[in-house]
Amino acid sequence: MENPPRQFFHPRQQRTQGFDIKLLRKTSKKTRSFPIDDEEFNARKKARLEDDNCEAAIQDFKLKGLNKSRSASVDIDPSRLCPFCDRLFPEETTSQLDDLLARALQRSYRDPRPKNSLGRRANLEVFAALCERHTFEKELVPKAVANGWPTSIDWASVKARVMALHGPLGDILHDQGRRIAYGGATTFHETFVTGPRMECVFWQEVVAELEMYGSRRVSGIGGQYASFSRTQPGYYGGLGAIVMSETLYMMFPAKTVSSHWVEPFSLQEFIGRILVPEAAMRLIMEDMGLDGSDAGNKGKAIEVMRASTSYGSYMFADDSSHDLSS
């Protein structure tokens, strides 16, 4: 059993975190009963739980397909409102949002209000992730759909599509690019100025950074941190980054890769900084029906990739809640 929360806030009081409790009690009649102590909390909870149970709450919200059959009307159907913050849910909800709602319902109790007869109450930590998620789905998902970005991804096919890129990705790995001077030394073997490596936009960015800052700031943890948002695979999200890097490790096992090929990085860094974004850019070109051999199309795909990074990081977060096998 979980301990009852020590302080208990109505959602509309979230902004008052850090307030002076005595002042609040004195000045606000409406909210004078909050925060309440543990004993009072438990008494109220017990009373309300008697006519409440999670199954009934789930019925109220008709989870899985929540609002799909409902159209907006003048009198807002309370099942279209978030039971905690009273804001409108999106017209269609993802399974992640449904799961967050189901979990929050289990840890809350009924608190009907004039504006929301299905209102519920709980500690902030119970519904914070739910409210963040429904706000995201209401505001950013329609924008993503309008842009043609996916709201679901077949991860098995992503893996197969990355494997089909073995040729061009292998060319980038094996071609060591032109000689780069940094830290007072020329490190790379002399090869082609316009080979597959130098045509790779993500390598070009690394070269510019190496020449400006030297290898210490570009490789290692600091470099990974600085380049993080630029090397994310756009709407494929954190989960896409994982699926792609695991596939790339399988395609280019460490024992087959010379450390000279990936200098000044480790193979792991090279995959994360060069091959993952390159693979994502190529998948996005395929998604958009663009010809991959056209340099201008690469630019368009990179634009989409960077514009959709925050959407992807939310929609397809690496939180293990997705089925990677299907």
Ligand SMILES: [Zn+2]
């Ligand atoms: Zn909410």
